[in-house]
Amino acid sequence: MEATALTLSSSSAAARRSPAKEIAASLRLRRFAVHAVQLRAAQSAALRALSAPSPGARKRRGSGLVVRAEMFGQLTTGLESAWNKLRGVDVLTKENIAEPIRDIRRALLEADVSLPVVRRFVSSISEKALGADLIRGVRPDQQLVKIVHDELVQLTGGEVCDLVFAKSGPTVILLAGLQGVGKTTICAKLAFYLKKLGKSCLLVAADVYRPAAIDQLTILGEQVGVPVYSEGTEAKPAQITKNALEEAKRKNIDAIVVDTAGRLQIDKSMMDELKEVKKVVNPTEVLLVVDAMTGQEAAALVTTFNIEIGITGAILTKLDGDSRGGAALSVKEVSGKPIKFVGHGERMEDLELFYPDRMAQRVLGMGDVLSFVEKAQEVVRQEDAVELQKKILSAKFDFNDFLKQSQNVAKMGSMSRVIGMIPGMNKVTPAQIREAEKKLAFVESMINAMTAEEREKPELLAESRERRIRVAEESGKTEQEVQL
Numbered sequence: 001m002e003a004t005a006l007t008l009s010s011s012s013a014a015a016r017r018s019p020a021k022e023i024a025a026s027l028r029l030r031r032f033a034v035h036a037v038q039l040r041a042a043q044s045a046a047l048r049a050l051s052a053p054s055p056g057a058r059k060r061r062g063s064g065l066v067v068r069a070e071m072f073g074q075l076t077t078g079l080e081s082a083w084n085k086l087r088g089v090d091v092l093t094k095e096n097i098a099e100p101i102r103d104i105r106r107a108l109l110e111a112d113v114s115l116p117v118v119r120r121f122v123s124s125i126s127e128k129a130l131g132a133d134l135i136r137g138v139r140p141d142q143q144l145v146k147i148v149h150d151e152l153v154q155l156t157g158g159e160v161c162d163l164v165f166a167k168s169g170p171t172v173i174l175l176a177g178l179q180g181v182g183k184t185t186i187c188a189k190l191a192f193y194l195k196k197l198g199k200s201c202l203l204v205a206a207d208v209y210r211p212a213a214i215d216q217l218t219i220l221g222e223q224v225g226v227p228v229y230s231e232g233t234e235a236k237p238a239q240i241t242k243n244a245l246e247e248a249k250r251k252n253i254d255a256i257v258v259d260t261a262g263r264l265q266i267d268k269s270m271m272d273e274l275k276e277v278k279k280v281v282n283p284t285e286v287l288l289v290v291d292a293m294t295g296q297e298a299a300a301l302v303t304t305f306n307i308e309i310g311i312t313g314a315i316l317t318k319l320d321g322d323s324r325g326g327a328a329l330s331v332k333e334v335s336g337k338p339i340k341f342v343g344h345g346e347r348m349e350d351l352e353l354f355y356p357d358r359m360a361q362r363v364l365g366m367g368d369v370l371s372f373v374e375k376a377q378e379v380v381r382q383e384d385a386v387e388l389q390k391k392i393l394s395a396k397f398d399f400n401d402f403l404k405q406s407q408n409v410a411k412m413g414s415m416s417r418v419i420g421m422i423p424g425m426n427k428v429t430p431a432q433i434r435e436a437e438k439k440l441a442f443v444e445s446m447i448n449a450m451t452a453e454e455r456e457k458p459e460l461l462a463e464s465r466e467r468r469i470r471v472a473e474e475s476g477k478t479e480q481e482v483q484l
């Protein structure tokens with residue numbers, strides 16, 4: 001934004017009196033108006049970008065390989081066809097949302113989201129799309145994107161759900177799950193995660209049926225630099241875990257992570273064994289490890305385990321594979337239990353907390369543009385924009401309008417953040433942004449020192465030296481800086 005000293009006259013009335021300096025001052029205020037319009041145009045460009053296909057989506061269409069590699073890729077593409085059907089539509093109506101809603105429904109079912117979840121989801125977004133709480137100033141297709149985004153976040157639990165730690169003594173994290181879902185790998189990944197939090201940890205080899213599982217845990221433990229407690233294959237899992245907990249207490253270890261045996265499918269002996277371990281060590285967390293590739297089946301498993309043994313959450317593994325997203329979207333809604341972590345690769349660092357909002361953004365493929373729209377929605381009112389445009393065109397843009405516009409922009413965050421969110425504005429240097437912020441604050445402080453009348457009629461300051469001196473004094477500036 002270009003620098004200027006305070007510009008105190010704008011109207012055609014000022015121009016009619018026609019001293020050369022008043023005309024110059026009028027031109028400077030117009031320049032502010034132009035800046036406001038340019039900023040508005042940049043906002044609109046970002047809003048338009050919302051419904052343009054994301055680079056990721058373009059890539060997906062161009063390459064079958066990328067489709068397979070990118071989680072949620074198919075779902076994202078399916079949803080895009082819903083937004084595209086609303087292009088050129090002025091308002092969302094029962095009639096014009098019917099087809100996009102069908103697309104959304106189909107995309108979710110193809111992603112293997114469970115049918116009752118899809119039904120509830122679709123009914124909720126239809127209701128919201130037609131509801132009164134739509135925010136004006138954003139196009140109908142963009143409104144639908146926002147509604148779907150918010151609903152996805154809701155569906156997957158709303159908030160990130162971190163590990164809970166015991167108030168005293170070692171935290172016990174008991175892992176359960178079917179065979180081959182990635183339990184042993186998750187044990188080591190959790191140990192790695194805990195280490196990063198600065199917590200000491202002990203891994204417990206309680207899968208006594210598969211000797212290779214103990215070896216695997218020992219190797220992974222070495223890899224992450226965490227000790228492994230094992231009693232071989234002869235002892236009972238509940239006894240091993242109890243002894244491991246005693247050892248952790250003796251050594252002041254913060255947490256133990258217990259690897260248990262999996263089965264090909266749910267069976268009574270597995271459940272009994274888990275119940276026994278649970279009874280003996282009273283774990284802080286009982287986490288069910290599920291394979292994301294099993295889609296909605298994962299959600300059903302979480303429900304069953306929760307009913308049978310009582311769990312605190314789920315860990316989804318193999319999200320780097322050809323998962324279609326059904327598990328991630330169904331688990332919380334079906335079972336009532338949150339997804340706490342997701343595993344997305346075989347390396348120890350491929351484990352992260354599950355963030356519903358990040359996942360929703362990833363599904364929609366909209367990234368920062370979506371957050372920009374959210375911010376813009378908060379502050380930009382369509383009527384204000386039209387009103388502003390009219391004022392500028394009729395040369396009645398006064399200091400109140402200027403202040404309102406700059407405050408609207410300020411509500412969206414620091415100028416560097418706002419500029420960073422606008423596509424194509426990345427060439428503005430931090431020094432230029434700092435300079436613009438300084439100059440804006442400079443002008444605002446002078447406007448704040450004006451009376452309501454002076455703000456509306458800048459020519460009053462043009463006519464009166466006393467007024468200029470007062471504004472200069474009250475805003476801590478010199479008369480020179482306030483000069484016309």
Ligand SMILES: Nc1nc2c(ncn2[C@@H]2O[C@H](COP(=O)(O)OP(=O)(O)OP(=O)(O)O)[C@@H](O)[C@H]2O)c(=O)[nH]1
Pocket residue numbers: 177178179180181182183184185186207210213261262263317318319320321343344345346350
């Ligand atoms: N691509 C990918 N592979 C994974 C992930 N997590 C685990 N694996 C792999 O899945 C396979 C099975 O993992 P394990 O940790 O042995 O599974 P488990 O549940 O302990 O298996 P059982 O001990 O037989 O019950 C291994 O080859 C892991 O490397 C993941 O997030 N992504």
